[in-house]
Amino acid sequence: MPHLFAIMRARVLAALADDLPGLAPELLARVEVTPTREAAHGDMATNAAMVTAKPAGRKPQDIATALVARLKDDPDIAEASVAGPGFVNLRLVESTWRAEIPAILTAAESYGDGNVGQGIRVNVEYVSANPTGPMHIGHCRGAVVGDALANLMAKAGFDVTKEYYINDAGNQVLALAWAAYWRYLQAIGTPLTEDEYAQLVPGGLQYRGDYLVPVGEALKARHGDSLAAPGGHVGPPEAWLDIVRDTTLDLMMASIREDLELLGVRQAVFSSERALVAAGAADTTIEQLRAKNLIYEGILEPPKGKTPEDWEPREQTLFRATKFGDDVDRPLRKSDGSNTYFANDIAYHADKVRRGAQIMIDIWGADHGGYVSRMKSAVKALGDGTATAPTLDIVLCQIVHVLKDGEPVRMSKRAGTFITLRDLLDEVGRDAVRFTMLTRKSDAQMEFDIAAAVAQTRENPVFYVQYAHARCRSVLRAASEMLGPEATAPAALAGVNLETLSHEAELALIRRLASWPRVVESAAIAREPHRIAFFLYDLAGDFHMLWNRGRDDAALRFLQPEQRADTLARVALVAATATVIRSGLAVMGVTPVEEMR
RNA sequence: GGACCCGUAGCUCAGCUGGAUAGAGCGCUGCCCUCCGAAGGCAGAGGCCGAUGGUUCGAAUCCAUUCGGGUCCGCCA
Known part of the structure; x- marks a missing residue:
């Protein structure tokens, strides 16, 4: 059922059509009925006369006067008047307002449900934290904003899917596996020191956090010492890397899901990047774009003003992002021929479309701001350019600075001072965290003062x-x-x-x-x-x-x-x-x- | 050098996609509980909407330039 403002807008449009038949739909779309800011202006105001004056070749006041004459007979309208440059102010009869109360009581919490969404299928993807550790505060805002936005879209009549994209492919997952293996060796009593072990790890030992200790224990419980070389030494990676990686990813994702549950976030779909890679999705997508003549082999210019030390021209497989509004064309394959993360990401969005998404909404952190235009151009390139082609909206969440006792809490994984989401939830509580995270528009930076969030004032x-x-x-x-x-x-x-x-x-x-x-x-x-x-x-x-x-x-x-x-x-x-x-x-x-x- | 985000009251922020005299909280000033609905409420002061041009009936909102703050800038993910 349309709400009161929509109903009154329809009546304004009907009155307008009596006076000025045949106005263009684009013009009528600009007509709005809004609450007034000042009570002296009545309950609602419409700009109908002002937006139609010029095309109709008449003065706004004349059109407004004619509108008022017609609207005055409406049984729901107590008073209609022309004001200012051509507003029509409306005051509704009190009983019409009061009638909302039974409407609310009958509808209960579904009051406010709308139909602007028209059942359009919307995929909201958020959090998507790398499964390399527990969720921290940096993830929290996106999680809350994404979840609330998804709920909001559903309430407005969209058919919403909540989704999490697991970045479980790529080098950081291998680094994670090596770090988990280190904890495993400790669990079975290795004689290796941290330094000795770090020497053996390709790229050095990352992810030193305690949270991998239980993973090491779990690996020991499941496999005994069979994953290690005799004496608790590093075995050949072929013998353990896949097992350790899979187990670690499972446990990390289980932990992340617990964090999400504590925050009250329940996503229906968890998509694995690794599964997409295994299915060759990126290659398929590149060929799809190639068929549209959007792929070429070429060399990019170095970024101006800040050329990296080791920069040298290299031929890569490039996507013509500039055709869709991006600043430069973007690499889909590295110089060694392997696919870039961006290629996987395009494939992932193509996959969402394949699964039925008509509108995709990604919630990202501000540090991905430079990524927005290339992702949007990729989605445009995947579509057919018509009005019904799938679209991508990206909501960027700016940084949250956490304050405790008035002092900023520094986030540093290396120094081990980063606050986990769990710490925050323990201290503040789920409801206060969620509400407070929504008291700023997401593209503004925010200070989260722990004391203020729990204050009873x-x-x-x-x-x-x-x-x-x-x-x-x-x-x-x-x-x-x-x-x-x-x-x-x-x-x-x-x-x-x-x-x-x-x-x-x-x-x-x-x-x-x-x-x-x-x-x-x-x-x-x-x-x-x-x-x-x-x-x-x-x-x-x-x-x-x-x-x-x-x-x-x-x-x-x-x-x-x-x-x-x-x-x-x-x-x-x-x-x-x-x-x-x-x-x-x-x-x-x-x-x-x-x-x- | 470039891209994106932010700039609104002393402070923290809204401002419903271009509408009427720019709003709220905190702080400040002055009021409201011998008892019953005061972890609350009422009233007041406080503004060149960073700056300059432009677009039009009309700009905090759109465009250009500019100044501050922040994020980011081949093959990392």
Whole structure:
């Protein structure tokens, strides 16, 4: 069902068509009906007259006046007027606003579900941390933003798949296997020192973290000392490398999945890069692009201003990314003929398309910013150039600086001071982590102050929103005792007379509740889940204000023992508020609380 | 040298894809609990939206130039 703003927009368009038939659809698409910023301007405003004035060859005020004349007869519109340069301001009759309350109570948390998505298949890929260690704070923002965005898109009517791409191919996985083998040798009691072992490792020993100790133990438990040469020495890699690598990857991914679970993130699909490589997907994709004449052998210019020391011209297999808006053509095969990571990545996106994705959304860290245009051009190249071709959106999450006791927490794997996701969750809790990560738009850098995230004050939006919900629930519990559970069940409340809800603070709250579906819609289209957090904060503010009025004047409290009808109407409003808060928190993946402790 | 992101109140940030007099929290000033809904609320001060040009009915928002801060820059992943 279309929401109130969409309904009114349709009526504005109908009124407009009466006056000015045959306007171009592109023009009509620019007509919007939005909430007004100033209460003095009414409830909603439309720019219809201003965007159509020039093509229609008439003054905006004239068109607006004609619109007003037609809209005045609408039973839902109490007042329509021309304002400023040609706005049409609308004030709806109060009962139309109030009618949203039963709509909310009937729909429950599905209130706000929309259909702008039209069932389009969207693949949201996020986290995709390399399986070389536990998740750390650097992964956290992308995980939360991706998960909330996926929920948001689903709520807006898209058919969403949540996905994780496992980077389990390439050299870093071999380095991981060697590091795990080191822990294995320790587990079986090798006489080798760390330095002696490091000498034997191609590329040196990386990944020295403790988290591989259990992996070494697991390898010992499964294989005894059979993976090592006699005496606890390094055996020939052919004899152990595959086994150690596979076991280590499994255990690392299991650990990452536990971290994700703790964060409340559940992805439906885990795609393996190694599986794609084994299937020859990159080669297939390169041939596909070659058939479109987008592949050639060539030599790239060195980057200007910062030529690497060891730079020398080399012939590589290049993709004509510049044809699709990238700055330079990009290598798909190295000079030695092997495929680049980029080639695998194109193959991976082609695979998502093959599995049905119409819109792909990748959530990346800011350090991959330089990668955006080449990936987008690759996806364009894979498509047929039509409007229905699969698209790729990339949401970049800027860096998060973690503050503890006012001091920045330095992240350094080498120094062993990096905070794991688990540490953060232990300290702050899942709900506060998720909410706080969504209180900035993702392309702005953010400071995450651990103390602020757990503070129980208004400056902490997590607390403020949770507190509003807890207060709602507290009222509802008391109402249930006072009036009986039957009378205060949502279905019963949906049928009560709401005409006594006429105070400005009550109507303001109702208007806020009614704007929720529109927020879902616009945030989904903009791919900006942080808007949900800000909406909830504003909503909580409206509710706290109303609550506070009851504190100043007992006659304005929600529960009035002597006035059953008034009380039921107010309880219905409170129940609707709690419902919308839950609906919003569900998108964010945050648990609503029943009471503050 | 180039690409991308950010620049809005003293501080931390919103600003719904070009709309009306630019908003919130913190901090600051002044109010609101002998008891009942104060981990909260009300009111006030505080702005050249980094700068300069441009586009048009209209710009914090779009374009160009420029100044600060950040990320990144053949074959690593």
